[in-house]
Amino acid sequence: MTQPALETINLQKHFGGVHATRDVTFRLMPGARHALIGPNGAGKTTFVNQLSGVLPPSSGRVLLEGIDITHLRPDLRVRRGLARTFQINQLFKDLTPRQTIGVAVAQRLGIGGRMFSHFAADRHIATEVDKLADDFRLGDVLDLRTADLAYGKQRLLELAVALAAKPRVLLLDEPAAGVPEAERRDILGVVQALPSDVAVLLIEHDMDLVFAFAERISVLVEGALLVDGTAAEIAVDPRVRAVYLGEGNHG
Amino acid sequence: MPPIPSPTLSGHSPRWRLVLEVAFWLLAFSAIFLMPRRLLLLNEIAILALFALSLDLILGYAGIVSLGHAAFLGLGAYTAGLACKHFAVDPLLAVAASAFVAGLVGFATSFLVLRGTDLTRLMVTMAVALLLGEAANKMQWLTGGSDGLQGVTVPPIAGAFDFDLRGRTAYVLSFLTLLALFLIARRLVASPFGMTLRTIRDNPLRAAAIGVPVTRRLVTIYTISALYAGIAGGLLAVTTQFVSLDVFEFSRSADVMLVLILGGTGYLYGGIIGAVAFKVLQDVLSGLTPQYWHFWIGLLLVALMVVGRQRIGSWITRPFSRLRAFGQPNAPDNGGVS
Numbered sequence: 068m069t070q071p072a073l074e075t076i077n078l079q080k081h082f083g084g085v086h087a088t089r090d091v092t093f094r095l096m097p098g099a100r101h102a103l104i105g106p107n108g109a110g111k112t113t114f115v116n117q118l119s120g121v122l123p124p125s126s127g128r129v130l131l132e133g134i135d136i137t138h139l140r141p142d143l144r145v146r147r148g149l150a151r152t153f154q155i156n157q158l159f160k161d162l163t164p165r166q167t168i169g170v171a172v173a174q175r176l177g178i179g180g181r182m183f184s185h186f187a188a189d190r191h192i193a194t195e196v197d198k199l200a201d202d203f204r205l206g207d208v209l210d211l212r213t214a215d216l217a218y219g220k221q222r223l224l225e226l227a228v229a230l231a232a233k234p235r236v237l238l239l240d241e242p243a244a245g246v247p248e249a250e251r252r253d254i255l256g257v258v259q260a261l262p263s264d265v266a267v268l269l270i271e272h273d274m275d276l277v278f279a280f281a282e283r284i285s286v287l288v289e290g291a292l293l294v295d296g297t298a299a300e301i302a303v304d305p306r307v308r309a310v311y312l313g314e315g316n317h318g
Numbered sequence: 319m320p321p322i323p324s325p326t327l328s329g330h331s332p333r334w335r336l337v338l339e340v341a342f343w344l345l346a347f348s349a350i351f352l353m354p355r356r357l358l359l360l361n362e363i364a365i366l367a368l369f370a371l372s373l374d375l376i377l378g379y380a381g382i383v384s385l386g387h388a389a390f391l392g393l394g395a396y397t398a399g400l401a402c403k404h405f406a407v408d409p410l411l412a413v414a415a416s417a418f419v420a421g422l423v424g425f426a427t428s429f430l431v432l433r434g435t436d437l438t439r440l441m442v443t444m445a446v447a448l449l450l451g452e453a454a455n456k457m458q459w460l461t462g463g464s465d466g467l468q469g470v471t472v473p474p475i476a477g478a479f480d481f482d483l484r485g486r487t488a489y490v491l492s493f494l495t496l497l498a499l500f501l502i503a504r505r506l507v508a509s510p511f512g513m514t515l516r517t518i519r520d521n522p523l524r525a526a527a528i529g530v531p532v533t534r535r536l537v538t539i540y541t542i543s544a545l546y547a548g549i550a551g552g553l554l555a556v557t558t559q560f561v562s563l564d565v566f567e568f569s570r571s572a573d574v575m576l577v578l579i580l581g582g583t584g585y586l587y588g589g590i591i592g593a594v595a596f597k598v599l600q601d602v603l604s605g606l607t608p609q610y611w612h613f614w615i616g617l618l619l620v621a622l623m624v625v626g627r628q629r630i631g632s633w634i635t636r637p638f639s640r641l642r643a644f645g646q647p648n649a650p651d652n653g654g655v656s
């Protein structure tokens with residue numbers, strides 16, 4: 068059997084009395100198009116935060132390509148090829164997209180600590196920034212202040228920055244959250260055009276986006292994995308329907 | 319491809335900026351001939367500007383707030399003072415020793431400071447300065463305690479340039495040091511390293527998520543900043559030939575913060591402009607009302623905050639960007655974006 072790109076083993080997270088992640092054993096295969104869905108408060112973002120190293124798990128392990136990264140710092144996980152985007156924009160409001168993407172590129176090239184070379188004049192950085200800006204439709208806003216960008220553009224920048232790290236595993240935390248209908252197509256477009264060798268885990272509420280994108284789907288309910296299967300299996304699974312319809316009944 | 323505009327200066331073309339900058343430094347240098355009677359004041363301004371520049375490196379570029387930056391000024395001052403007093407070393411060597419000692423302590427304390435939130439940082443930086451100040455007070459055998467460090471005799475620089483009573487040598491030394499360290503700082507903040515600092519300032523969580531080693535970057539810049547402040551302290555000691563406990567005092571840390579806010583953060587000239595404004599105001603106001611000059615500084619600060627133009631520098635540079643925008647009707651005027 069091939070080795071999973073990213074794997075959790077018996078992952079648990081307690082916040083005081085709240086059991087936010089319950090014994091989650093999960094596998095993301097290389098190049099996968101995998102979605103993680105679940106009702107509000109199911110613990111999806113908590114789970115992603117443990118994968119990316121923002122939150123330490125209470126117990127259990129996280130493996131990246133077979134290597135235990137449970138206690139590795141977030142920036143070192145990025146170096147090993149695990150990148151993520153954030154549900155709520157976590158961008159650098161006073162920097163431009165060019166600077167933002169440039170920093171991510173510089174870190175990946177291992178020149179982020181250079182003190183006496185000129186950031187703006189660096190050819191390697193500039194070439195990659197231009198390429199990413201093209202891929203993510205940011206060419207026309209590269210030199211504007213990030214805080215002044217349209218919301219949809221900020222979401223695209225989120226994706227571009229994550230991709231600048233050239234990850235082999237990419238965690239997308241609700242990339243289309245709050246994006247107006249007209250701009251959702253842009254987001255879906257770039258998400259579908261992600262390099263096929265990158266394993267992508269998509270956390271999303273929008274079922275249209277989930278079924279347009281995912282080949283495999285895992286369903287998280289109250290912190291535990293309820294079911295895991297192909298998109299077709301999940302679409303007809305009665306338990307999943309019950310969870311979503313049940314939630315609907317309670318309003 | 320076009321150069322990346324710095325977010326604080328996006329409204330100015332590089333050419334205008336260069337002209338302004340060269341004019342500024344030439345003016346500052348020509349003060350030696352234009353204001354020969356005020357060189358002692360100018361020396362104080364240059365040292366305060368360097369001190370504020372050092373604070374800007376951590377506050378303006380990395381978002382580290384400090385109310386105890388005097389810790390490093392004081393360390394630098396005592397180091398240079400003691401080196402001159404006991405070993406009669408060349409003043410340049412004494413100042414280099416100041417940089418070394420302050421940088422070393424900056425590195426050691428950075429691990430304390432970088433924990434926690436802004437409030438924690440304010441408290442810890444303040445505590446470090448208080449501890450050092452009290453230590454200097456207690457170690458009377460070394461520092462002279464509350465009497466100050468007496469009998470500091472500073473030999474001529476390189477055996478050739480003696481410190482005169484008018485402060486000519488002092489100002490030239492401080493001015494050239496400030497210029498050199500300013501140029502290094504400017505290089506630093508435009509480097510990839512400097513850009514990663516800005517990501518940390520804006521959002522440390524996200525900076526880590528794009529691969530920036532946040533702690534290591536902060537330790538580095540904090541150490542550099544301490545080293546800069548140490549040099550300011552060293553200059554203070556060798557140019558005034560005296561060191562007293564007030565170099566560690568809270569008011570030093572608070573004043574330099576005020577200077578930086580007056581001039582603007584995240585914009586290396588802010589510290590310099592702020593220092594000029596602060597010292598000139600102090601000089602003029604304390605001449606008028608020796609007791610109450612802080613009242614007027616306070617009033618000015620309030621007015622500045624209410625008006626919203628936090629940066630005196632933008633009063634100087636904005637007219638130029640307007641001028642430029644006038645020639646190019648479509649050019650955006652965002653010279654004041656902070």
